Amino acid sequence: xxxxxxxxTGLGLATPAxxxxxxxxEGLLAGVxxxxxxxxxxGLPVDISCRIPGFDATQMLGRKAARRLDxxxxxxxxxARQAVTDAGLDPETWDGPRVGVVIxxxxxxxxxxxxxxxxxxxxxxxxxxxxxxxxxxPNMVAGQVAMDMGCTGPNLVTATACASGATAIGTxxxxxxxxxxxxxxAGGTEAGLTPLSITGFAQMGAxxxxxxxxxxxxxxFDVDRDGFVAAEACGIVVLERDEDxxxxxxxxxxxVAGYGASADGHHxxxxxxxxxxxxxxxxxxxxxxxxxxxxxxxxxxxxTSTPLNDVSEARTLQRVCGGEFSVTSxxxxxxxxxxxxxxxxxxxxxLTIQHGLVPPTANLESQDPEIGLDVVSKAPREQRVxxxxxxxxxxxxxxxxxxxxxx
Amino acid sequence: MNPIYEKVxxxxxxxxxxxxxxxxxxxxxxxxxxxxxxxxxxxxAAEEELGVRISDEEAEQLETLSDTVKLLEEKGASA
Numbered sequence: 001x002x003x004x005x006x007x008x009t010g011l012g013l014a015t016p017a018x019x020x021x022x023x024x025x026e027g028l029l030a031g032v033x034x035x036x037x038x039x040x041x042x043g044l045p046v047d048i049s050c051r052i053p054g055f056d057a058t059q060m061l062g063r064k065a066a067r068r069l070d071x072x073x074x075x076x077x078x079x080a081r082q083a084v085t086d087a088g089l090d091p092e093t094w095d096g097p098r099v100g101v102v103i104x105x106x107x108x109x110x111x112x113x114x115x116x117x118x119x120x121x122x123x124x125x126x127x128x129x130x131x132x133x134x135x136x137x138p139n140m141v142a143g144q145v146a147m148d149m150g151c152t153g154p155n156l157v158t159a160t161a162c163a164s165g166a167t168a169i170g171t172x173x174x175x176x177x178x179x180x181x182x183x184x185x186a187g188g189t190e191a192g193l194t195p196l197s198i199t200g201f202a203q204m205g206a207x208x209x210x211x212x213x214x215x216x217x218x219x220x221f222d223v224d225r226d227g228f229v230a231a232e233a234c235g236i237v238v239l240e241r242d243e244d245x246x247x248x249x250x251x252x253x254x255x256v257a258g259y260g261a262s263a264d265g266h267h268x269x270x271x272x273x274x275x276x277x278x279x280x281x282x283x284x285x286x287x288x289x290x291x292x293x294x295x296x297x298x299x300x301x302x303x304t305s306t307p308l309n310d311v312s313e314a315r316t317l318q319r320v321c322g323g324e325f326s327v328t329s330x331x332x333x334x335x336x337x338x339x340x341x342x343x344x345x346x347x348x349x350x351l352t353i354q355h356g357l358v359p360p361t362a363n364l365e366s367q368d369p370e371i372g373l374d375v376v377s378k379a380p381r382e383q384r385v386x387x388x389x390x391x392x393x394x395x396x397x398x399x400x401x402x403x404x405x406x407x
Numbered sequence: 408m409n410p411i412y413e414k415v416x417x418x419x420x421x422x423x424x425x426x427x428x429x430x431x432x433x434x435x436x437x438x439x440x441x442x443x444x445x446x447x448x449x450x451x452a453a454e455e456e457l458g459v460r461i462s463d464e465e466a467e468q469l470e471t472l473s474d475t476v477k478l479l480e481e482k483g484a485s486a
Binding site: 063067129130 | 422423424440444447448451
């Protein structure tokens with residue numbers, strides 16, 4: 001097993017902050033949440049969400065893909081192509097069996113599932129689509145990217161709930177270190193803004209109920225936060241071993257230097273209040289990257305805007321990372337995109353390193369006194385970031401932490 | 408034009424996103440980039456539009472659109 005670092009050589013993003021990498025980054029720096037009342041959730045206990053603006057599957061992917069792919073797969077198909085183009089790689093000429101795909105997803109094809117279930121109840125089982133299973137199974141997203149671009153190496157979907165995207169990038173990193181792959185497309189995708197799924201989160205009490213002011217509902221680390229705003233998104237990165245990236249003269253945006261994973265072993269949905277699992281994942285990721293807790297310059301926090309997560313995460317960060325570091329939660333803008341979150345936030349961390357700019361945490365008006373972190377708010381902060389950490393914690397107590405460094 | 412053929416064409420264009428110009432009586436489902444799962448979907452749509460049921464076995468045997476129209480007519484489809 002090589003211990004060499006792995007470079008991010010391509011990025012693709014489709015987030016509520018914008019369609020594409022540049023518009024997502026600009027939206028993030030503007031620090032304004034696009035959350036709004038969602039007509040598809042009308043009449044439900046929580047009817048606000050953050051959607052990707054301007055995604056037209058028919059125009060962007062063709063009519064067949066629009067008809068036969070659930071949105072979570074459509075988003076990844078488009079975003080993966082963006083990432084490969086950004087990396088300057090050509091699927092026509094690459095060595096397909098050496099190209100892997102690892103994509104995280106929390107829920108799978110909920111739109112397909114819910115639509116077809118309703119159809120069965122209303123019209124009978126004979127009306128259920130033969131496309132139901134291929135459209136809803138979560139692993140189809142990695143399979144579709146393989147079909148689309150001829151990536152016929154290792155191919156899988158990771159499911160660690162809201163950590164899925166980070167788990168995917170960590171797993172992809174290992175496929176490069178082990179030598180199993182030369183290129184891996186890794187990331188996360190989610191399109192779960194469907195009535196039953198969102199109502200499930202609402203019934204748990206996980207979602208913000210600031211329904212009359214959706215644009216200020218996602219407010220990580222703020223004293224008045226009351227839950228997360230559900231989002232859809234997709235982020236895909238192209239990863240290559242650093243020596244390979246250098247050899248072909250690729251643009252290296254950042255390095256995936258460390259990955260740490262753990263389980264709380266505590267509760268189905270609540271984080272361990274002691275943060276033991278999160279701490280072990282953070283320490284493992286730092287050790288893997290070969291950097292100390294004092295070396296961290298910046299943290300892209302999990303920062304969901306739920307009362308429990310933000311305090312628990314802040315305490316853990318203060319305990320583990322001794323030095324001075326800035327913190328942001330980009331979920332203030334994007335909302336919480338579940339299985340995509342870890343991937344889009346790793347991409348945002350790479351962009352933070354690349355541009356020397358920390359995006360602000362939207363809607364942070366009055367920081368919770370229990371949160372003693374240097375949280376960036378209001379406006380982007382110029383900061384030279386050598387070591388960034390991106391935290392992701394999932395229901396089930398699954399934790400995944402990535403350490404990204406400047407190339 | 409045969410009204411059943413016109414219905415079939417409408418289903419293919421509206422529900423399957425096939426280009427209208429590609430739909431000809433001689434065209435096969437394969438020509439239209441429709442696979443076996445699409446054929447099952449097509450049979451469902453035909454039942455809704457024309458009121459006759461095409462079994463999975465019958466759907467598997469269908470090649471061209473004129474075959475399809477013939478089968479639908481034999482089954483007493485009315486447009």
